[in-house]
Amino acid sequence: xxxxLLSLVMIAAMSASLVACGGSDGASDGSSNxxxxxxxxxxxxxxxxxxxxxxxxxxxxxxxxxxxxxNADTDTTVASQVATKYASNDPYTINMVDAKxxxxxxxxxxxxxxxxxxxxxxxxxxxxxxxxxxxxxxVEARGILYNADAIKNITGKxxxxxxxxxxxxxTALLEELKAGGMEAPVxxxxxxxxxGGHYFSQVYEEQPDPDAFVNSLLAxxxxxxxxxxxxELMDSFDTLVKYNYARGSASNADREETSMKxxxxxxxxxxxGNWDWSVINQYDYTENLGMMPVPQNTTDGxxxxxxxxxxxxxFVDNSDSTTDEQRQAALDFLNWLVFDAEGNSFLTEDCxxxxxxxxxxxxxxxxxxxxxxxxxxxxxxxPNYNYLPDxxxxxxxxxxxxxxxxxxxxxxxxxxxxxxxFKTATPIEH
Amino acid sequence: xxxxxxxxxxxxxxxxxxVSTVIFTCVVIIPFIYGLYLTMTSWDGVSRSKPFVGIDNYxxxxxxxxxxxxxxxxxxxxxIAVVLVNAVAFIIAYMVTSGIKGQNxxxxxxxxxxxxxxxxxxxxxxxxxxxxxxxxxxxxxSGNVKSLLATENGAIAALIIVSVWQYAGYMMLxxxxxxxxxxxxxxxxxxxxxxxxxxxxxxxxxxxxxASFVQCLFLTITRCFMVYDVNLSLTNGDPYxxxxxxxxxxxxxxxxxxxxxxGQAEALILFVxxxxxxxxxxxxxxxxxxxx
Numbered sequence: 001x002x003x004x005l006l007s008l009v010m011i012a013a014m015s016a017s018l019v020a021c022g023g024s025d026g027a028s029d030g031s032s033n034x035x036x037x038x039x040x041x042x043x044x045x046x047x048x049x050x051x052x053x054x055x056x057x058x059x060x061x062x063x064x065x066x067x068x069x070x071n072a073d074t075d076t077t078v079a080s081q082v083a084t085k086y087a088s089n090d091p092y093t094i095n096m097v098d099a100k101x102x103x104x105x106x107x108x109x110x111x112x113x114x115x116x117x118x119x120x121x122x123x124x125x126x127x128x129x130x131x132x133x134x135x136x137x138x139v140e141a142r143g144i145l146y147n148a149d150a151i152k153n154i155t156g157k158x159x160x161x162x163x164x165x166x167x168x169x170x171t172a173l174l175e176e177l178k179a180g181g182m183e184a185p186v187x188x189x190x191x192x193x194x195x196g197g198h199y200f201s202q203v204y205e206e207q208p209d210p211d212a213f214v215n216s217l218l219a220x221x222x223x224x225x226x227x228x229x230x231x232e233l234m235d236s237f238d239t240l241v242k243y244n245y246a247r248g249s250a251s252n253a254d255r256e257e258t259s260m261k262x263x264x265x266x267x268x269x270x271x272x273g274n275w276d277w278s279v280i281n282q283y284d285y286t287e288n289l290g291m292m293p294v295p296q297n298t299t300d301g302x303x304x305x306x307x308x309x310x311x312x313x314x315f316v317d318n319s320d321s322t323t324d325e326q327r328q329a330a331l332d333f334l335n336w337l338v339f340d341a342e343g344n345s346f347l348t349e350d351c352x353x354x355x356x357x358x359x360x361x362x363x364x365x366x367x368x369x370x371x372x373x374x375x376x377x378x379x380x381x382x383p384n385y386n387y388l389p390d391x392x393x394x395x396x397x398x399x400x401x402x403x404x405x406x407x408x409x410x411x412x413x414x415x416x417x418x419x420x421x422f423k424t425a426t427p428i429e430h
Numbered sequence: 431x432x433x434x435x436x437x438x439x440x441x442x443x444x445x446x447x448x449v450s451t452v453i454f455t456c457v458v459i460i461p462f463i464y465g466l467y468l469t470m471t472s473w474d475g476v477s478r479s480k481p482f483v484g485i486d487n488y489x490x491x492x493x494x495x496x497x498x499x500x501x502x503x504x505x506x507x508x509x510i511a512v513v514l515v516n517a518v519a520f521i522i523a524y525m526v527t528s529g530i531k532g533q534n535x536x537x538x539x540x541x542x543x544x545x546x547x548x549x550x551x552x553x554x555x556x557x558x559x560x561x562x563x564x565x566x567x568x569x570x571x572s573g574n575v576k577s578l579l580a581t582e583n584g585a586i587a588a589l590i591i592v593s594v595w596q597y598a599g600y601m602m603l604x605x606x607x608x609x610x611x612x613x614x615x616x617x618x619x620x621x622x623x624x625x626x627x628x629x630x631x632x633x634x635x636x637x638x639x640x641a642s643f644v645q646c647l648f649l650t651i652t653r654c655f656m657v658y659d660v661n662l663s664l665t666n667g668d669p670y671x672x673x674x675x676x677x678x679x680x681x682x683x684x685x686x687x688x689x690x691x692x693g694q695a696e697a698l699i700l701f702v703x704x705x706x707x708x709x710x711x712x713x714x715x716x717x718x719x720x721x722x
Contacts, residue, residue, distance in 0.1 A: 080685045192668075251668060252579055252668070390687045394671070394686060394687075395671075399670050403670045406669065408670075
């Protein structure tokens with residue numbers, strides 16, 4: 001009998017320890033803790049997580065609303081994380097997602113924000129089927145980052161990005177830098193998102209009608225190899241490859257190292273975007289950095305514009321899992337970002353984001369963002385194209401462009417591979 | 431008390447295994463069946479509607495050439511890694527049971543890599559391959575040397591090296607236990623009969639350790655087929671997507687390309703292959719076991 005009792009006790013202890021693993025997080029999401037409501041935010045701009053958490057504390061002190069900020073997992077897509085939370089009926093109150101996710105998620109999950117005051121202050125918000133679903137967190141743009149100090153050190157003249165808008169002028173400057181002692185003045189990231197999602201996607205975005213172009217690629221009717229934009233951008237890419245400091249092992253270039261070289265002036269140019277500031281500012285950067293369009297021998301004006309627009313969007317959950325108080329708190333939070341001085345300084349100063357709202361003062365931004373702001377204010381932004389097939393970035397970026405970057409593929413082969421890929425790609429409905 | 435009635439047996443089962451059965455059903459059986467159901471829908475992984483499409487996903491899985499290429503790559507990777515892991519583990523297990531000085535220290539040292547998470551050691555080794563080795567090779571050969579990770583075969587080789595480094599310590603522990611279980615008497619008897627050291631390993635220790643081999647092979651085969659974490663942090667498919675193993679292809683198909691149903695179907699095929707290979711190996715291995 002004693003033995004039996006002992007075994008019962010042991011079984012009880014074992015099952016208790018198992019059960020304990022599962023039940024720990026149930027108590028944290030209640031909105032009933034007396035003083036105020038509690039909302040959750042999924043932050044998919046992981047580089048600003050610390051700032052977000054600090055802001056959440058301040059925000060709770062000021063308003064009594066408890067804000068729980070969750071850092072998105074960078075190893076998986078944001079959409080799948082949002083979906084997981086919906087599948088378990090425990091969605092975030094506010095979800096920060098990419099533009100294409102807003103289109104796929106809005107019908108099912110997003111609350112209509114059309115009646116919000118901030119809606120009239122931005123042109124970057126996303127409307128899906130008549131419902132204003134996406135609050136633009138910031139504006140981001142792509143182009144060539146330059147280190148003007150490094151250039152001036154060699155040429156002796158102040159660098160004017162407008163003077164190298166054509167590829168011929170740009171190549172002449174690269175030659176001058178090379179002759180002046182900077183053997184390889186260019187850095188190119190080897191990550192597939194940079195090659196496929198940022199560089200090659202310009203081929204679609206800079207077409208007169210991107211949608212028609214992509215559709216004809218999908219239909220297998222486009223002669224990419226003789227397309228003007230494709231060739232202009234690939235000409236520019238060839239030049240960047242030729243002067244790449246990592247040439248020879250280009251597909252293995254390290255993002256940190258490339259950013260450091262640009263920051264410290266070991267190289268003068270790097271293809272990237274204003275988000276690269278969060279990496280560059282970790283190093284001993286020189287003062288005069290900036291962004292300019294990708295130089296091209298073209299007449300369509302695209303070599304005077306950056307490519308970009310609203311980036312990362314908040315949508316507010318419309319499901320029953322979120323109470324009306326929580327939803328109101330979420331709407332108040334979005335208003336606070338746009339109309340409160342504290343909220344503004346959180347966006348522009350703490351997180352160094354280019355605001356998408358015309359009433360926000362952004363003079364305190366970093367140099368790359370200031371460049372973006374300047375182009376945006378002048379209306380010189382070519383919009384992002386958000387309906388590329390989901391695997392475009394990995395297939396074109398990794399399997400095709402990375403090989404081209406390594407000079408293991410010719411341009412004709414690239415054109416053929418891209419055309420072949422599009423024939424089997426799944427179009428995004430829109 | 432009667433101990434051979436059915437109700438007694440059920441009670442006994444519930445008493446000892448009831449809780450685990452419930453939990454096992456909840457976290458393994460039910461998700462598995464639900465996963466089976468998902469392979470028959472064209473769910474994108476996000477939306478609320480899960481349209482039923484029958485066996486379409488299996489058809490597209492069988493016609494997904496990228497999947498079969500990555501599966502073939504996984505076979506090659508696994509074959510080489512399994513042999514190397516077990517060979518290395520066996521040799522170091524022999525060394526740390528042969529009574530050399532500080533053998534406990536060596537046992538701990540070889541085991542430590544296994545305590546690191548796959549993600550962490552992937553990043554650590556990435557640095558070693560890309561920076562340390564390149565610097566070293568550059569110093570010897572002079573000039574711009576390509577990192578192993580930048581070449582197609584090199585990336586797979588790097589994956590194998592890291593896997594061997596990671597798993598060998600763990601398998602070593604099992605082999606050490608195997609060596610310890612071989613009775614001293616038998617070895618001594620063999621010695622008296624004139625057996626040399628090598629002969630006694632081949633003809634005495636190894637046959638008596640078959641159980642360890644079966645276990646280690648099973649563990650390494652299944653782990654190698656399912657490897658994802660090291661693949662992600664060390665190469666992430668670079669260069670040119672040539673180092674993406676089957677699990678990574680399945681993940682990308684389901685979550686990056688948003689073909690959840692197809693990805694799930696491919697995962698199921700991977701599971702079946704893995705189960706067949708593992709099953710055959712255990713069956714054959716068990717047959718060869720010797721009772722001392």
